[in-house]
Amino acid sequence: MRLYKHSLSVFLRDRKLSIPYHGVLALVLVMSFCCLGSYSRYDDVFSAVRWWLARPVIFIIAFFIYCGYELTVRMHDNDMVEYVRAHTLGLLKAYSAVLFSLLTIVAVPSSMFFAFFLFLYQRVGVQYTPFLVHLTKLSVLYFGLSLAAGAMLGMAMAARLRSNRLAVYTLTTGFMLLNTTFTDAPFRVPHLVFNSYLVERALYYVKDFLTLVPHQLGSYFAIYPIYGFPMEPVRWVVAVFWVLFPLTLVLVECFTRRIRRALLVASALLLLLGVGLFSVRGSVLAMDMRNDSYAYADPIYYADRLRQDYAGYEAGFAIEAYRMDLTVSNELHAQVHVTVDNPGREGYEFTLYHGYILKSVRTEGGEIPFTREGDYVSIGGLNGSDTLVFTYHGKSPKFYANAQAITLPGYFAYYPKAGRSNIWDLDRYGYVVNLPPYESVYTVKVRSGLKVFCSLAGGDNGFHGRSNGVSLFAGMYDEVAHGIYAEPMRSDQPTRESILEAEQILTDAFLRVGHPDMVIALSDKKFLQTPASFALNSNTDNTVIMSDHIVSSSAGAQGLACSIMTSIVRPKSAGDFWFRTRYLSYLLRGQDETSLALQSEVDTSLLLEEMEEWLLLPDPRANNMTEQERAGYLAAKRRRSELERAVSEKAAKYLFYESARKQENLRFFFDYFTSESTEDCLQLAITRVREELGP
Amino acid sequence: MAHEWDRLMRRLYLELKNQRLYFFVPPFVLFALVPLSVLAGPQGTDPSFSQCVTLSQLFIPSFAAWWPLFVLKEYHSSPARELLVVHRSSRAELLSRMISLWALYVLLAAVVFVYFASLFGRVWYLFAAVAAQSMFMIALGYSLSLLLQNTFIPLIVNFAYSSIFMLAVLDSPLNIFTIGTFSDAGSLVKPATVAAVAIVLLLAGYQAERRLYTRSM
Numbered sequence: 001m002r003l004y005k006h007s008l009s010v011f012l013r014d015r016k017l018s019i020p021y022h023g024v025l026a027l028v029l030v031m032s033f034c035c036l037g038s039y040s041r042y043d044d045v046f047s048a049v050r051w052w053l054a055r056p057v058i059f060i061i062a063f064f065i066y067c068g069y070e071l072t073v074r075m076h077d078n079d080m081v082e083y084v085r086a087h088t089l090g091l092l093k094a095y096s097a098v099l100f101s102l103l104t105i106v107a108v109p110s111s112m113f114f115a116f117f118l119f120l121y122q123r124v125g126v127q128y129t130p131f132l133v134h135l136t137k138l139s140v141l142y143f144g145l146s147l148a149a150g151a152m153l154g155m156a157m158a159a160r161l162r163s164n165r166l167a168v169y170t171l172t173t174g175f176m177l178l179n180t181t182f183t184d185a186p187f188r189v190p191h192l193v194f195n196s197y198l199v200e201r202a203l204y205y206v207k208d209f210l211t212l213v214p215h216q217l218g219s220y221f222a223i224y225p226i227y228g229f230p231m232e233p234v235r236w237v238v239a240v241f242w243v244l245f246p247l248t249l250v251l252v253e254c255f256t257r258r259i260r261r262a263l264l265v266a267s268a269l270l271l272l273l274g275v276g277l278f279s280v281r282g283s284v285l286a287m288d289m290r291n292d293s294y295a296y297a298d299p300i301y302y303a304d305r306l307r308q309d310y311a312g313y314e315a316g317f318a319i320e321a322y323r324m325d326l327t328v329s330n331e332l333h334a335q336v337h338v339t340v341d342n343p344g345r346e347g348y349e350f351t352l353y354h355g356y357i358l359k360s361v362r363t364e365g366g367e368i369p370f371t372r373e374g375d376y377v378s379i380g381g382l383n384g385s386d387t388l389v390f391t392y393h394g395k396s397p398k399f400y401a402n403a404q405a406i407t408l409p410g411y412f413a414y415y416p417k418a419g420r421s422n423i424w425d426l427d428r429y430g431y432v433v434n435l436p437p438y439e440s441v442y443t444v445k446v447r448s449g450l451k452v453f454c455s456l457a458g459g460d461n462g463f464h465g466r467s468n469g470v471s472l473f474a475g476m477y478d479e480v481a482h483g484i485y486a487e488p489m490r491s492d493q494p495t496r497e498s499i500l501e502a503e504q505i506l507t508d509a510f511l512r513v514g515h516p517d518m519v520i521a522l523s524d525k526k527f528l529q530t531p532a533s534f535a536l537n538s539n540t541d542n543t544v545i546m547s548d549h550i551v552s553s554s555a556g557a558q559g560l561a562c563s564i565m566t567s568i569v570r571p572k573s574a575g576d577f578w579f580r581t582r583y584l585s586y587l588l589r590g591q592d593e594t595s596l597a598l599q600s601e602v603d604t605s606l607l608l609e610e611m612e613e614w615l616l617l618p619d620p621r622a623n624n625m626t627e628q629e630r631a632g633y634l635a636a637k638r639r640r641s642e643l644e645r646a647v648s649e650k651a652a653k654y655l656f657y658e659s660a661r662k663q664e665n666l667r668f669f670f671d672y673f674t675s676e677s678t679e680d681c682l683q684l685a686i687t688r689v690r691e692e693l694g695p
Numbered sequence: 696m697a698h699e700w701d702r703l704m705r706r707l708y709l710e711l712k713n714q715r716l717y718f719f720v721p722p723f724v725l726f727a728l729v730p731l732s733v734l735a736g737p738q739g740t741d742p743s744f745s746q747c748v749t750l751s752q753l754f755i756p757s758f759a760a761w762w763p764l765f766v767l768k769e770y771h772s773s774p775a776r777e778l779l780v781v782h783r784s785s786r787a788e789l790l791s792r793m794i795s796l797w798a799l800y801v802l803l804a805a806v807v808f809v810y811f812a813s814l815f816g817r818v819w820y821l822f823a824a825v826a827a828q829s830m831f832m833i834a835l836g837y838s839l840s841l842l843l844q845n846t847f848i849p850l851i852v853n854f855a856y857s858s859i860f861m862l863a864v865l866d867s868p869l870n871i872f873t874i875g876t877f878s879d880a881g882s883l884v885k886p887a888t889v890a891a892v893a894i895v896l897l898l899a900g901y902q903a904e905r906r907l908y909t910r911s912m
Contacts, residue, residue, distance in 0.1 A: 016845055055863065059855040066847045077774075165768055166717045169850055176851070180858045185732035185750055192735035218862030289737065 003097035011071055011101055021105060024063055028109045031056065032116045036123070043491065045124050046223035053113070054142055054229065055217045058179040061150035064106060065172050068154020072098050076162040092254040095159070099250075102151040106144075113143035128488045130476050134228045141231055141239055146212040149242035156246030159253045178210045181218030184289045197291050204290050209278055212239060214287075221287035221295075224531040225489035226475040227405045233330065234281035241274035282330030283395035283402040295537045297397035298431075301354075302424035305374070315349065315419025317342040321441040324415060324470075328448040332356070332401040332408075333393040336415050343386035350377040350416040351434065353423060356394035363388055375423050377416065390416050398537070403449060405476070407531060409551045410455060410469025411435050411544050428571065430540025439466045439547050450474035453485050455526055455549035467548040471528055486529035492555040494529055501557035506564060509587050512663060513670040520564065525549050543567055561588050569673040576681035578645050580673070582652030587666055602654045604693055607647070611686045614643040644682065651685045659692060703788065707795055710766045717765060724758045725803050730810060744815040744876075749861075751811075751825050752872045755804055757857035759829035760836035762796045764853070767837065768846045770907075790901045793837045800833075801826045820877040827886035828871050831893040832857070838900035841907060 012018050035052035039045050075081050075094060084090040117135040124131075153175070157168045177183065183203070190199030214230045215223065223229060248267035252260055286293040291300050323337035334356070340348070352358065354375045361370045361377070363385035370379045382388065395401070399412050408414045411433040413423060422432045446452045446461040452474045456465035463470075473485065480486045486493045503522040510518045526549035534553050535542055543552035543563035554560040565584055571577065617640050655665040665688065672684065711718050732754070733747045770779055770789065808822040832853055839849040860870040871889045875882055 016843065020843070020848055051863075056855075056859070059851060059858075062851045062855075063848075066851065070845075070847065163772075165772055165847075166714060166765060169765070169768075169847065170717055170720070172847075173850065173854060176854050176858075181862055182753065182858065185735065185737075185746075185753075186728055188735035188737065189728075189731040192731065217858050 003093055004100045007071070007094075007097040007101040008104060010074070011067075011105060014070075017067060017070055020063065021067065024060060025109060025112070028060070028112050032112070035116075036120070039120070039123070045120065045489070046225060046228065049120075049138075050215055050223050050229075054138075054213055054215060055219075057142060057146065057213055058176060058217060060109065061146055061179075061212060062172055062176050064102075064147050064150035065154040065157070065175070067105060068102055068151040068156075069158045069168055070154075071102065072155045072158035073163060076158065089254070092251070095155075095250055095254055098155065099247075102155060103148065106147045106151050110139070110144040110147055114139040126489065128476075128478075131228075131489055134231075134476065137231050138229050141236060142213050142229065145236075145239040145243060149212060149239055149246075152243050152246040152250075156249040159250045175210060178207050179213060180216050181288070183207060184218070187290070191291075200291060208284075209238065209275070212242065214285075216288075219288055221536075222533070224533045225487040226407065226473070226477050226531045227285055227400075228476055230285045230287075230404070232281070232284050232402055232404050234278060234284060237274065237277045237281075241270070241278075245270050245274065280330060283332070283400045285400060285404075286397060292397055294397050294533070298424055299429065299537060302426060307426060308422070310420045310422050313420050317345060317348060317418060318436065318438055319418050319440050322415065322443070322470075324442065324444045326401075326444065326446045326448075326472075328401045328403070328406055328446060328450070328452075328474075330402060331393060331395040332414065334390070334415065336390045336392075338388045338390065338416055339386055340382070340388070340418075341386075343382050343384070346381050348379050348382075348388075348418075349420050350379075350390075350418065351375055351413045351421050351423070352377055352390070352392065352416045353394075353396055353399075353413045355396045356392045356414070358390065358392045360391045361388055362391070375413065376420050388416075398534075401472075406448070406450065406452060406472050406474040407534075408472040409530065409541070409544065410467065410471040410546050410549075411541065411551075415470075425540060428540050430538035433541060433544050433567070435468050435544075435546060437468070439468050441466055442470050444470060444472075446472065448474065453477055453479065453528070455528060455546065455551075465548065467546060469546045471546070471549060471551050473528055473530075483525075484527045484529075486555075487531065490529075490532075494527055494552075494555045494560070496523070498555065498557040498560065499523055499527060502560040502564070505557060505561040505588055508589075509561075509565065513587070513667045515670070518568070520545060522550060522560075522564075527552070529553065529555065540567075558588065569670065572673070572678070572681050575644060576648075578648035579652050579681055579685055582649055583656060583666075583669055583673075586652065586656035586662075587670070598653075598657070601658060602650050604654065607650045607654065607689065608693065610643055610647050610650070611689065614640070614647050614682075615686065617643065647686070648682060651682075651689050655685065655688060655692075661692065703791060703795070706788070707766075707792055710769065710792075711762065713769070714762070714765050718762070721758045721761050721800060722803060724754055725807050729754050729807060733811070733814075742814065744818075747811055747815060747818070748821055748874065748877060751821060752828060753857065753861045755807075755825050756828035756832045756871075757854055759797065759800050760832045760849070760853045762800065763793050763833050764836045764840060764846045764850050766792060766796070767840045767849075771840065771845050787901065787904065789837070789841075789904050790897060793833055793897065793900075797830050797833050800829055804829070817878070820880070820882050823883055824873060824877065824886040824889075827890040827893065831871050831889050831896070834893040834896035834900065838896045838903065841900050841903035 011021075031052050035048045038048035038052055042048065072095070075084065081091065084094045087093075114136075117139045121132050121135055157171065161167050187200055187203045187207075190203065191197055214235070215221065245267060248263055248270055252263045252267065255263060287295070289296070291297070318341045319338055320341050321337075321339040325335045327333040352375065358370065358372055358377060360367050361379055362368065363382050364387065365383050365385060368379055368383070370377055379388070396412070396414065399408050399414060400406070401408055401414075412431065413421075413434055417434055418436060421434045423434070424430075425432050442456055442463070442465060444454060444456060444458075444463040448461060452461045452472055454463040455467060455469075455471040456463035458464055476487055476489055477485065478488050480488060480493050481496055484494055484496065484499070499522050503520070506522075507519050510516060525545070528549060528551045530551050530553045532553050543550065543554060543560065544567065545564065552560060552563060554563045562584055565588060569580065569584060571580055617636065655669075656662050659665060668688070672679070672681075729750055732750050734742050736742050736746055767789070770776055773779075804825060805822065808818050811818045835856070836846075836849045836853055839852060840846045843849065860867065861872050864870065865872070865874055871885075871892075873882065873885050
């Protein structure tokens with residue numbers, strides 16, 4: 001106790017330590033005020049905490065490395081170690097005093113952060129306990145354990161490297177840079193040199209092991225309310241490791257002979273345990289620029305592989321029933337019983353996302369052989385049985401299932417689906433909505449520490465019902481109204497009224513285009529709002545309607561109706577974006593009548609001129625060009641792009657808003673967009689305008 | 696005068712030699728990390744000048760203060776620190792050393808920019824900006840280390856400044872970095888201001904350096 005008091009007073013008396021320390025405490029206050037100001041201004045608590053507290057905290061951690069190092073290294077600078085060691089357990093007592101002093105000085109800013117989070121929760125005013133728990137865990141992991149880890153690292157460096165300040169500076173710099181996005185560009189270099197992602201993965205492996213605060217400085221990825229700040233079990237393991245491992249290194253210095261050897265073995269075992277647990281971390285949210293991150297993993301994986309199209313593929317059998325026993329821990333562990341309607345076939349094909357490692361396929365008669373080829377599983381006959389049992393485990397970078405949250409929509413092959421179907425659509429840059437045309441009977445049991453919300457009826461993580469796809473969600477997720485599930489911390493939540501209004505808009509649109517058969521009843525389905533992050537790397541699954549439920553990231557009536565209609569009115573090519581967007585706007589009457597663009601009529605003669613120019617302007621190709629040709633190419637490309645947008649918008653306005661035949665035009669283009677026609681959209685629009693305006 | 700110059704260079708050489716392997720960190724950054732990172736465009740895209748602008752400003756100025764801070768470490772934390780500042784002839788040697796190290800670093804950076812010029816054409820406005828930013832980082836490190844009497848915190852501040860203003864807060868008036876095209880002389884206005892601020896910081900550091908000798912004498 002006496003030593004502790006002395007050590008603490010040494011820290012407080014030393015101006016090189018105490019003045020910067022008080023500066024850091026003042027900085028914590030400033031950061032908290034800025035966070036509060038940002039929240040008051042933008043009403044986004046996750047963004048405010050990320051910008052003002054989570055991202056800069058790495059430099060506070062680095063400051064505590066400095067404190068830990070400078071306070072401990074004095075013993076070595078003044079050659080006190082031999083003298084202290086002369087006393088019984090002298091060095092241990094001296095280090096313990098320094099350790100407790102450091103923990104005390106770390107406790108002050110950590111308590112300030114904790115108090116601020118409690119205040120913030122009060123200020124946000126949402127009565128949602130999981131959010132309070134999330135903030136509490138955040139303050140302990142990001143602003144408690146991480147700061148303590150910094151102090152421990154500093155202390156360990158002083159104990160091991162002594163006065164070798166250059167090494168300490170270099171290690172601290174490396175640690176800081178690895179905890180920011182400084183590494184993004186250099187980590188791409190191995191791919192440039194070796195044309196392989198293996199080294200990049202290894203580099204990120206090391207980086208992740210040293211990362212105390214994810215969503216690092218420089219990352220522009222948002223925090224999504226369903227997940228919050230990443231705090232999977234592995235992050236706690238890493239933080240605790242970086243507190244305990246340096247501590248064992250310090251303890252090694254305190255003893256001699258047998259105890260020293262025992263402590264060395266203990267630290268080696270701790271290292272092995274840390275790396276081992278880190279290696280089996282399973283599903284972790286990786287929101288950064290790496291090739292296997294949330295945003296890039298699937299686009300890169302499918303772009304690198306041979307293109308296969310299973311659009312017209314017939315499975316030859318249907319699945320009558322699923323019994324799914326799912327365990328969600330570090331990742332998804334599944335045992336799925338599948339009952340097929342046609343057990344006499346010689347072979348069966350299934351689609352299961354490649355991230356799930358299939359361990360076995362069994363029937364009542366025992367294990368049967370299977371072949372795995374990416375997303376596809378092929379097996380032979382069932383030997384008289386009609387039920388197969390798939391046992392697998394794994395993860396998807398985007399559709400995660402871990403101890404913090406679950407987002408498994410029914411159209412994604414996280415359980416075996418009959419036949420072969422694509423997972424990713426290269427042309428439309430998005431996930432393929434993979435749903436069978438029939439319903440199956442599902443019995444789902446989920447073992448998880450989270451309360452799981454499912455599209456089927458049930459409770460206590462057990463669900464049963466008929467559908468053509470089962471969706472599972474968990475995390476900071478709840479039933480916000482009867483039959484409507486969403487993130488309670490999200491500002492744009494769907495309501496029963498907005499769903500009814502969307503249904504009305506769609507019904508009106510289908511009647512206008514002469515397709516009453518396509519009217520969709522939305523109000524009798526469960527509505528599960530997906531996180532806004534779903535749109536981060538996919539253009540196709542904003543809204544998916546299944547037989548018993550809807551998954552959509554939209555909330556407002558117009559947005560919801562538009563996203564549903566977008567899934568029906570599909571693009572023919574990348575070039576029809578502007579025309580199709582305007583078409584949808586006029587079809588759903590979503591245009592802003594007060595906008596200046598609608599106040600004046602289309603100058604039809606100018607439109608015809610621009611059409612002519614666009615038709616005559618060749619689509620420029622960029623092959624083996626000189627500098628002069630390149631300049632011409634860029635100018636032509638720019639002009640074509642400008643014209644494409646202008647012609648699209650004006651033609652759409654004329655055809656669907658001003659024309660006397662606008663209802664007919666709407667119907668014509670609805671049939672075109674829902675047909676298999678390969679005709680160019682804009683060419684068709686031009687032909688249509690010319691027909692109306694004459695030569 | 697020539698003798699003074701020789702003596703300064705000799706001491707600088709010994710101080711850099713004393714850094715052993717750590718001396719090679721800035722050349723590694725300049726000759727390997729920056730060019731390769733520029734060549735490895737994001738997600739399969741070709742190297743671009745905008746990528747060169749970003750990465751040059753991210754890496755080159757932040758590592759400019761590496762040698763100066765490692766030299767200054769001897770004056771604040773080494774056992775012989777008192778001896779280093781007692782001789783009258785030593786006055787203002789730290790300032791001249793900072794300027795020499797900046798010149799050396801910029802000279803090495805110029806070699807890298809010759810390579811960038813072969814890739815992207817006119818890069819010399821960017822080079823001038825990077826040289827001014829490097830001078831600012833060295834001046835900041837020099838003045839802070841003399842003010843705080845240590846080099847650890849200036850090192851943290853150096854990388855914190857580069858990270859915050861290059862990776863997060865781009866539009867702050869406190870930002871010395873520029874995200875632009877660097878295509879005309881107009882893009883040199885900010886670097887000129889940065890150089891002026893760097894000179895002020897160097898002068899402030901020099902005042903602190905003089906006090907250091909007064910206290911030691």
